[in-house]
Amino acid sequence: MSKITTGKFSLEDLENVQITINNIVGAIETKAEEEGVEMGPTPKPGISSLRNWDYKLLSRYQPVYTPVCDQCCYCTFGKCDLGGNKEGACGINMEAHQAREFLLRVITGAAAHAGHGRHILHHLIEKHGGDHPINVGPSNLLAPNTQMVTGIMPKTLGDLEKVMDYVEEQLTQLLATIHVGQEGSSLDFESKAMHGGMLDHVGMEVSDLAQISCMGMPKSDPEAPLAEIGMGCIDSTKPVLLVIGHNVAGVTYIMDYMREHDLDDKMELAGLCCTAIDMTRYQTDKGGQPRAKIIGALAKELKMIRSAAPDVIIVDEQCVRADVLDEAKRLFIPVITTNEKIMYGLPDRSKDSADKIIEDLSSGKEAGALILDFDLLGEVAPRLAMKMAPIREAKGIKSLPSDEELKTLTASCVQCGACELVCPNNLPIMNAMTAAVAGDITKFEKLHDHCIACGRCDPVCPKGIPILNVIEKAAQRAIREEKGKMRAGRGQISDPEIREEGVNLVMGTTPGILAMVGCSNYPEGTKDLYTVANEMLQRNYIVVMSGCSAMDLGMYKDEEGKTLYEKYPAKFLAGNLINVGSCVSNAHITGTAIKVAAIFAQRNITGNYEEIADYIMNRIGAVGVAWGAYSQKASSIATGCNRLGIPVIVGPHGSKYRRALIGKPYNEEDWKVYDARNGEEMPIPSSPEFLLTTAETIEELMPMIAKNCIRPSDNNMGRMIKLTHYIELSQKYLGHLPEDWYKFVRVETDLPITRREELLKILEKEHGWEIDWKRKKIISGPTMKLDVSAQPTNVKRLCKESVC
Amino acid sequence: MLMVDTTKNTMIYTTWGSRNAKPVQPLVAAKLISKAKRPLLVIGADALDSDVINKAIAIGKKGLQIAATGHSMQGFKDQDVNAKYVNIHFLAHYLGDKNWKGLDGQGSYDLVIFLGHKKYYVNQVLSGLKNFTDIKTLAIDRHYLQNADMSFGNLKPEDHLEALDELISNL
Numbered sequence: 022m023s024k025i026t027t028g029k030f031s032l033e034d035l036e037n038v039q040i041t042i043n044n045i046v047g048a049i050e051t052k053a054e055e056e057g058v059e060m061g062p063t064p065k066p067g068i069s070s071l072r073n074w075d076y077k078l079l080s081r082y083q084p085v086y087t088p089v090c091d092q093c094c095y096c097t098f099g100k101c102d103l104g105g106n107k108e109g110a111c112g113i114n115m116e117a118h119q120a121r122e123f124l125l126r127v128i129t130g131a132a133a134h135a136g137h138g139r140h141i142l143h144h145l146i147e148k149h150g151g152d153h154p155i156n157v158g159p160s161n162l163l164a165p166n167t168q169m170v171t172g173i174m175p176k177t178l179g180d181l182e183k184v185m186d187y188v189e190e191q192l193t194q195l196l197a198t199i200h201v202g203q204e205g206s207s208l209d210f211e212s213k214a215m216h217g218g219m220l221d222h223v224g225m226e227v228s229d230l231a232q233i234s235c236m237g238m239p240k241s242d243p244e245a246p247l248a249e250i251g252m253g254c255i256d257s258t259k260p261v262l263l264v265i266g267h268n269v270a271g272v273t274y275i276m277d278y279m280r281e282h283d284l285d286d287k288m289e290l291a292g293l294c295c296t297a298i299d300m301t302r303y304q305t306d307k308g309g310q311p312r313a314k315i316i317g318a319l320a321k322e323l324k325m326i327r328s329a330a331p332d333v334i335i336v337d338e339q340c341v342r343a344d345v346l347d348e349a350k351r352l353f354i355p356v357i358t359t360n361e362k363i364m365y366g367l368p369d370r371s372k373d374s375a376d377k378i379i380e381d382l383s384s385g386k387e388a389g390a391l392i393l394d395f396d397l398l399g400e401v402a403p404r405l406a407m408k409m410a411p412i413r414e415a416k417g418i419k420s421l422p423s424d425e426e427l428k429t430l431t432a433s434c435v436q437c438g439a440c441e442l443v444c445p446n447n448l449p450i451m452n453a454m455t456a457a458v459a460g461d462i463t464k465f466e467k468l469h470d471h472c473i474a475c476g477r478c479d480p481v482c483p484k485g486i487p488i489l490n491v492i493e494k495a496a497q498r499a500i501r502e503e504k505g506k507m508r509a510g511r512g513q514i515s516d517p518e519i520r521e522e523g524v525n526l527v528m529g530t531t532p533g534i535l536a537m538v539g540c541s542n543y544p545e546g547t548k549d550l551y552t553v554a555n556e557m558l559q560r561n562y563i564v565v566m567s568g569c570s571a572m573d574l575g576m577y578k579d580e581e582g583k584t585l586y587e588k589y590p591a592k593f594l595a596g597n598l599i600n601v602g603s604c605v606s607n608a609h610i611t612g613t614a615i616k617v618a619a620i621f622a623q624r625n626i627t628g629n630y631e632e633i634a635d636y637i638m639n640r641i642g643a644v645g646v647a648w649g650a651y652s653q654k655a656s657s658i659a660t661g662c663n664r665l666g667i668p669v670i671v672g673p674h675g676s677k678y679r680r681a682l683i684g685k686p687y688n689e690e691d692w693k694v695y696d697a698r699n700g701e702e703m704p705i706p707s708s709p710e711f712l713l714t715t716a717e718t719i720e721e722l723m724p725m726i727a728k729n730c731i732r733p734s735d736n737n738m739g740r741m742i743k744l745t746h747y748i749e750l751s752q753k754y755l756g757h758l759p760e761d762w763y764k765f766v767r768v769e770t771d772l773p774i775t776r777r778e779e780l781l782k783i784l785e786k787e788h789g790w791e792i793d794w795k796r797k798k799i800i801s802g803p804t805m806k807l808d809v810s811a812q813p814t815n816v817k818r819l820c821k822e823s824v825c
Numbered sequence: 826m827l828m829v830d831t832t833k834n835t836m837i838y839t840t841w842g843s844r845n846a847k848p849v850q851p852l853v854a855a856k857l858i859s860k861a862k863r864p865l866l867v868i869g870a871d872a873l874d875s876d877v878i879n880k881a882i883a884i885g886k887k888g889l890q891i892a893a894t895g896h897s898m899q900g901f902k903d904q905d906v907n908a909k910y911v912n913i914h915f916l917a918h919y920l921g922d923k924n925w926k927g928l929d930g931q932g933s934y935d936l937v938i939f940l941g942h943k944k945y946y947v948n949q950v951l952s953g954l955k956n957f958t959d960i961k962t963l964a965i966d967r968h969y970l971q972n973a974d975m976s977f978g979n980l981k982p983e984d985h986l987e988a989l990d991e992l993i994s995n996l
């Protein structure tokens with residue numbers, strides 16, 4: 022029998038019959054074989070395929086549950102009080118329900134990215150065709166997450182559709198398990214969450230590969246241009262078009278229209294969240310400069326609207342406030358929704374003429390419109406902004422109080438404390454009011470940076486003080502200064518870059534990769550990111566940024582007036598600062614670790630998840646930090662890192678994700694792996710000590726990062742460098758020599774070179790180690806040996822068969 | 826005579842469920858601490874922002890072991906107190922382990938006292954302890970913490986310091 026291939030076929034003798042064959046059983050394996058690639062054991066894994074791996078992770082890193090609510094209200098048996106780990110009416114206990122809640126967060130986040138990915142892919146295939154090649158820079162390994170998980174090696178946009186089919190199918194299976202009367206084991210819920218996190222990175226990768234390939238975004242470019250960022254960089258004397266969301270598809274039409282009609286200099290195009298990041302990547306791959314400005318993250322959304330500066334607001338999807346339309350209406354700012362995920366009850370004007378829509382919105386007849394036709398959107402949005410600006414100017418629209426009003430308002434505060442109770446950060450509002458009455462507005466300026474502009478305080482004030490507006494008015498001076506620079510997202514780390522740096526990462530001579538990702542729900546304002554990145558860059562870590570963190574980092578300058586993006590180069594080398602791009606570009610961070618396994622270590626990644634995760638976990642000192650994580654997406658991104666053995670630290674608000682994964686360093690049994698050369702057990706350092714945890718402050722965070730970059734594969738130079746940073750950062754920020762530093766010492770050459778003698782003395786005196794003082798050598802004491810040719814693995818089947 | 830009534834204001838913004846911390850007066854809190862066999866004082870980094878850190882040192886000097894979370898360790902440098910750094914999330918995990926030997930190797934704790942933390946953060950830690958351990962928890966911060974077993978109510982900063990003084994003098 023002849024071999025059937027995919028494609029369209031007509032049958033002879035039968036008119037009007039065409040058969041389309043999309044998928045053939047075993048097609049991925051066949052394709053891999055044809056291309057001479059060995060297929061690993063788990064292409065397109067199902068829910069249970071990687072369960073053993075998850076269980077290994079979960080036995081060392083146990084779930085720690087911190088419920089946000091003691092009750093469950095999932096079905097009409099309930100609601101049930103699960104307090105004290107009781108069972109509900111369906112038999113589920115608190116632990117399992119918390120794991121279920123966490124899973125729901127993860128798959129919600131993954132679905133947001135995957136939904137975005139499908140939308141943009143669909144749109145780009147329609148525009149460029151399914152045969153459009155994937156072009157993301159000078160790499161052969163185009164889609165590391167996709168290839169590792171699914172076994173598919175996509176080359177065209179069309180190939181990515183099959184990848185999305187897989188992700189969507191699996192997400193549906195996972196969603197099904199949330200239903201009452203499904204899973205009862207917390208650990209199996211956790212394994213499912215890991216599966217969801219893994220899928221998320223595939224969905225994100227598809228989104229970014231598609232947009233980089235078709236939208237002229239930088240392609241692994243360390244010289245990606247700098248974009249302007251900050252509320253202070255907006256020139257509100259020009260018409261201002263504000264875009265909010267995460268999906269740049271529609272906005273590119275606006276940008277094209279503006280260019281074609283010579284409007285780039287005549288109006289301000291500004292964005293919030295990842296759409297803003299992706300606008301600054303649009304058509305900059307061939308030396309083009311960003312044609313849009315970035316305001317910042319979600320925490321700036323209400324502040325920006327309340328500033329009354331925008332003349333038109335465009336929203337697409339994700340992390341857009343639900344009250345944008347109501348807030349905008351008050352200030353006569355028309356709102357255009359452009360994506361089915363957010364429609365705000367607005368009339369669908371996709372088939373109307375631009376003139377008619379502009380007329381209805383500018384006259385105030387309609388507060389906004391839903392426009393799903395991007396050509397129409399491209400024309401309406403800029404024309405409307407040009408028309409609205411003089412109209413709004415003539416009406417004298419403003420929302421912040423005047424200087425006089427500010428005085429009266431602050432003086433009317435009765436110090437009741439209601440606002441502080443409802444404020445998610447319990448910010449010291451009363452104090453700022455008192456200080457302002459006495460003429461000191463610096464406390465309000467600080468509040469402006471700490472305030473996430475949630476608006477929860479406004480309605481509870483018994484004196485009717487519009488608290489957020491008061492903060493924003495009082496902080497005008499600080500806001501005008503909010504001007505910075507962000508390097509446009511460069512996309513992937515390229516194969517040649519991995520070739521150059523891989524060895525340093527695995528040996529530890531580059532102390533680690535710090536990936537600062539996620540949103541802006543910071544405990545102590547935006548400057549913390551700058552402080553951490555600056556400290557770690559000075560110590561030669563590779564700092565990788567993405568999403569809202571990438572933006573907020575660009576807001577601060579050093580004494581010479583330079584942002585970190587201007588100060589540090591952006592190659593994939595020690596001491597470099599990289600911005601990979603928007604939220605979906607997070608896939609390139611995990612992709613980098615996978616590439617190290619594939620390119621530096623020559624491991625087969627195709628459909629070979631477990632082996633690659635095992636490799637990364639034991640060898641690549643990378644730590645993710647999502648300091649302001651608040652969204653479900655942040656939990657899925659983190660969980661996708663976790664399944665690969667990459668630890669993630671979230672800020673204190675992250676405790677509300679309900680569960681962490683933390684190990685017990687005092688349980689020696691938990692810190693052993695096999696040596697793949699002979700299958701023998703070998704002890705490893707308790708690092709990473711956790712897969713997901715919170716830190717209280719950045720001072721605590723920094724030594725945690727350094728310590729958790731330690732890996733079994735470090736050579737002595739690498740271990741010495743990592744240990745030096747751990748000890749120095751602990752002394753600098755916690756004021757102490759950490760208790761456990763000696764546990765990471767295998768030989769004297771692991772010790773920080775400048776303090777070797779002092780530390781040897783401590784080892785002898787406090788830990789009873791034997792030291793040969795003549796040769797300054799450790800004779801006995803360490804529990805681990807230095808053996809750089811050891812092959813640490815958690816997976817028994819990867820050991821030499823003769824022994825295991 | 827009561828100096829500060831720490832039980833008056835127990836307002837909460839959102840609820841974790843039907844169980845609420847019992848509001849306590851400083852004197853009662855002091856008695857609870859004095860009676861405990863293995864009390865642990867957990868001090869967060871927010872203590873460093875005010876005089877709270879000195880109150881923590883004063884309690885520590887009465888012989889209580891201190892778990893210094895966040896970077897509160899800075900405040901205990903060169904003070905004659907028994908303070909050890911630990912991440913608060915890790916601590917919550919270890920406290921749930923019957924085999925944990927404590928920060929000093931002498932065994933786990935029967936009463937854990939919290940001071941100097943962000944309200945939303947420590948409430949989560951307390952939620953874990955409340956639901957999954959038998960350990961008694963006491964919050965002496967300036968916010969009413971629903972998930973503790975016992976807690977001060979919401980207090981103004983100056984009243985809080987006064988309440989801590991009263992507690993210290995009764996230890």
Ligand code: SF4
Nearest residue numbers: 093096099101109111
């Ligand atoms: S799903 Fe179970 S625990 Fe939740 S409300 Fe229904 S019966 Fe109660």
Ligand code: SF4
Nearest residue numbers: 444472473475476478
């Ligand atoms: S708007 Fe700002 S000050 Fe008001 S409750 Fe929200 S975070 Fe707090």
Ligand code: SF4
Nearest residue numbers: 434435437438440482
């Ligand atoms: S709610 Fe209003 S009156 Fe009460 S403290 Fe806050 S600002 Fe003052």
